[in-house]
Amino acid sequence: MTSKANLITPNGYRLLKEEEDYLWRVERHEITKKVTWAAGLGDRSDNADYQTNKRRLRQIHSRVRFLRKRMEALTVVSPSPEQVGKVYFGAWVTLETEEGEVKKVQIVGSDEIYKHTSPCSIDSPLARAMVGKTIDDEAVVNMPDGPIYYTILAIEYDQ
Known part of the structure; x- marks a missing residue:
């Protein structure tokens, strides 16, 4: 665990x-x-x-x-200048699925997922697959039914 x-x-x-x-x-x-x-x-x-x-x-x-x-x-954890261009904690990430569905999530801690509009817990498989990636990278989330592929379209941080 x-x-x-x-x-x-x-x-x-x-x-x-x-x-x-x-x-x-x-x-x-x-x-x-x-x-x-x-x-x-x-x-x-x-x-x-x-x-x-x-x-x-x-x-x-x-x-x-x-x-x-x-x-x-x-x-x-506040964003730092070294994070710009890569996905780390606190990033707002715009993703696209293979089917063309686009969604935007923010990687946050487990204490904030219930009051957040677009949360992605840092402990989730999706966040773990995205950490360290850059724009146009592929994040692969292994699910019981098979892998899900996401393309990272944009990465932003709150100021």
Whole structure:
């Protein structure tokens, strides 16, 4: 089994930080007010508002703990001038299949694939096949049904 890379793009890290900030500074504050209000109504065991908001508060605390631990373990990778013209982490790659289908993906860390519009995890077979390639190179992804061939049409990096 291959190990997962703890890499993240600067934009991906910013999104995680924004989520953590929002949960901790905004949503937690609002839910705490609701819990306090609901607790003042009396019997907490039959109080749906109290129970629901306490559960949400626990979810917020759990997610914030996860995000903080995860952000400590991540390495933010910014593009460098040496990468220009080759596919590396953070690259936006325009690919064409043998059938002529064109798609554009960005090679990102596993922590950012769920909030990304066109992700390609650095741990995926496609990303591994593209790393180090240049424009007009062929990236071959070996699949159970046979290899898939992609031609690299363009490589860009966020500034």
